[in-house]
Amino acid sequence: MKHLLLASTLLLAACSGAETVAETSEPKAASEPTAANQAAPKAAPNTAEAPVKPNITSQDLGGGFYMLLGPGGNIGVSTGADGVYMIDDKFARFGQEIIDVVATLSDKPITYVLNTHHHGDHSGANAEMKAVGATVVAHDNVRSRMGKTYMNQAFGRQQDARDASLWPTLTFSDEMTLWFNGDEVRAIHVPAGHTDGDTIVHFVEANIIHLGDNFFRGMLPFIDVDSGGAIQGMINAQQIAYDLSDANTQIIPGHGALATKADLGESIKRLQAIHDRVKARMDAGESLEAIIAADPLADMTELEGFMKKPNVITATWRSLGGEF
Numbered sequence: 311m312k313h314l315l316l317a318s319t320l321l322l323a324a325c326s327g328a329e330t331v332a333e334t335s336e337p338k339a340a341s342e343p344t345a346a347n348q349a350a351p352k353a354a355p356n357t358a359e360a361p362v363k364p365n366i367t368s369q370d371l372g373g374g375f376y377m378l379l380g381p382g383g384n385i386g387v388s389t390g391a392d393g394v395y396m397i398d399d400k401f402a403r404f405g406q407e408i409i410d411v412v413a414t415l416s417d418k419p420i421t422y423v424l425n426t427h428h429h430g431d432h433s434g435a436n437a438e439m440k441a442v443g444a445t446v447v448a449h450d451n452v453r454s455r456m457g458k459t460y461m462n463q464a465f466g467r468q469q470d471a472r473d474a475s476l477w478p479t480l481t482f483s484d485e486m487t488l489w490f491n492g493d494e495v496r497a498i499h500v501p502a503g504h505t506d507g508d509t510i511v512h513f514v515e516a517n518i519i520h521l522g523d524n525f526f527r528g529m530l531p532f533i534d535v536d537s538g539g540a541i542q543g544m545i546n547a548q549q550i551a552y553d554l555s556d557a558n559t560q561i562i563p564g565h566g567a568l569a570t571k572a573d574l575g576e577s578i579k580r581l582q583a584i585h586d587r588v589k590a591r592m593d594a595g596e597s598l599e600a601i602i603a604a605d606p607l608a609d610m611t612e613l614e615g616f617m618k619k620p621n622v623i624t625a626t627w628r629s630l631g632g633e634f
């Protein structure tokens with residue numbers, strides 16, 4: 311059973327990776343998965359013989375909260391008397407399906423969409439959400455990064471600026487609290503982790519935290535150094551969420567299944583191990599090539615999905631000051 315679960319986790323990881331590669335700056339994995347289209351089927355003819363399998367499904371977290379699963383980053387949804395507050399919105403092509411799923415959860419409009427960071431698998435449907443009246447909220451750096459063309463050194467290709475229709479229109483620099491649906495919703499900027507524009511969102515009363523891509527549950531992390539990310543900041547972000555949590559906290563990772571504080575604790579230990587192992591070899595004067603060849607993450611092979619061990623070692627090495 312454990313192996314089955316692991317296999318499905320890896321498949322999910324592979325899928326999200328392939329989806330991501332298609333539409334954002336996120337890196338091309340060493341062996342790009344090909345299963346994405348199988349796991350995320352395009353609409354089939356709507357006949358009795360071939361029912362359409364939904365791309366987007368919802369998981370009830372209780373108290374009017376839901377997690378929306380499917381290709382791209384996990385979505386968090388708060389429903390209630392004030393409206394719908396949504397965290398992330400996957401890809402543009404799923405915009406209408408997301409709106410339709412949310413309509414089955416609430417008869418109120420989508421009032422706010424918060425982007426946990428700028429990557430296209432978390433902010434791709436911003437234009438569609440604005441079109442139905444939502445205000446898109448994010449850290450200042452999300453807006454500035456969306457407006458810039460930049461070179462992704464890790465993967466040797468240029469990432470073009472994204473259309474202004476996608477940019478958030480309400481941004482903040484450090485922390486913002488929204489009082490909504492009877493909850494205190496804290497949006498907390500965590501510097502230089504997955505990117506330099508990451509927000510973790512804490513629904514204080516509901517005891518739910520969305521970590522965005524500072525948490526890839528059950529798989530190796532993606533640290534986007536070319537967007538200002540660093541492994542130390544990712545560990546810090548997870549530690550902040552860990553300290554805000556208790557045994558009952560429901561933790562939504564950017565990718566992977568709903569998690570607990572214990573899962574997050576394991577992840578922090580793993581990230582710290584990655585950091586420490588790469589740093590020890592750097593301190594000993596080993597080159598990046600030598601470190602990769604030594605396979606210091608051999609015990610994490612089964613966590614490879616979107617990210618392979620050499621990608622993670624390279625990102626860690628760059629986080630620690632290594633330069634190409």
Ligand SMILES: [Zn+2]
Pocket residue numbers: 336427429504523
């Ligand atoms: Zn991301």
